[in-house]
Amino acid sequence: MKNLTTEIERLQEENNLKKDWISLITHDHKEAFGSLLWIIEALESGVMSKDDFFKLLPRIKQDAQKNLQTITDTSEWIKTQMNGFEPKKSKIFVLDLFIQLRKEFEEKLGDKNIDLQFKGDESLVLHNDELLLLFILKKLIDNAIKYSQPNEAVQFEAVEVNNTIILSITDHGLGMTEETRESLFTFQSPVFQGTKGEIGAGLSLKIAKNFVSLLHGKIEVVLTENVGTKIAVFLPRIEK
Incomplete structure (x- = not known):
């Protein structure tokens, strides 16, 4: 009975991890791409000057690096979730x-x-x-x-x-x-x-x-x- 309870708790923890993970990635990528799209449209419509656009490039680069790291980390984690995975x-x-x-x-x-x-x-x-x-x-x-x-x-x-x-x-x-x-x-x-x-x-x-x-x-x-x-x-x- 104790082993069954432990296994149920482990599965619940894994499900919560996956749910929160998907929520985090969705939120971060939606925010990043939404901001980038707004900046491009503002530049195209003339609302934003080229000078202001280039001033924002360091922040755009920082957001891109953060999201790339998220994708890389997720890729590493997914490998450990495949059936039959065992640490070597x-x-x-x-x-x-x-x-x-x-x-x-x-x-x-x-x-x-x-x-x-x-x-x-x-x-x-x-x-x-x-x-x-x-x-x-x-x-x-x-x-x-x-x-x-x-x-x-x-x-x-x-x-x-x-x-x-x-x-x-x-x-x-x-x-x-x-x-x-x-x-x-x-x-x-x-x-x-x-x-x-x-x-x-x-x-x-x-x-x-x-x-x-x-x-x-x-x-x-x-x-x-x-x-x-x-x-x-x-x-x-x-x-x-």
């Missing part, structure tokens, strides 16, 4: 993972002069799905950079406690309220601008949480201060 376990050296992530975010880190630092056990190894894990950590690091002030540091920490590997990302940025913390992984979470005006669809952490569940782990905001946030991913040490 491989041997992952945590320090190599960190080096790969630091290289990938080199441009964004340099743009704000942020130092991505490794903290913890450099010898840690885990067996899990590297693609899903990379997706999760990329989203956490991207958010940490987005909400960090220039010239600050972001820490990537790796430790093992009681056969559980904990990978956490800590920033020293805007922080969050308790209310935001409670809604962080839901579709009710507000979407904030980064410290340099960066925006997103508010979708990445929902996908990250879903992927963490596929890896039989959990994700938590384990520290919220007046300045900065720490988000940790707890993963079982799964041997081949």
Whole structure:
């Protein structure tokens, strides 16, 4: 009976996720294309000058980037919803993972002069799905950079406690309220601008949480201060 209840709750959660996901994508794309169409029509009719049009291009580009990221993230999530999908376990050296992530975010880190630092056990190894894990950590690091002030540091920490590997990302940025913390992984979470005006669809952490569940782990905001946030991913040490 307990297993049946758990399965029903899981299916309800999945259905709510899909429903909210479709609602979010529909709203964001309708708004973006509606604004773009209005701007083009205003230019064609002479209501808007060419100078004013070109002034709006940075915002148009920003909206396009946000919606492209939404489509890309959705595509990655859909792959995990296919029948028969199973995470592919491989041997992952945590320090190599960190080096790969630091290289990938080199441009964004340099743009704000942020130092991505490794903290913890450099010898840690885990067996899990590297693609899903990379997706999760990329989203956490991207958010940490987005909400960090220039010239600050972001820490990537790796430790093992009681056969559980904990990978956490800590920033020293805007922080969050308790209310935001409670809604962080839901579709009710507000979407904030980064410290340099960066925006997103508010979708990445929902996908990250879903992927963490596929890896039989959990994700938590384990520290919220007046300045900065720490988000940790707890993963079982799964041997081949």
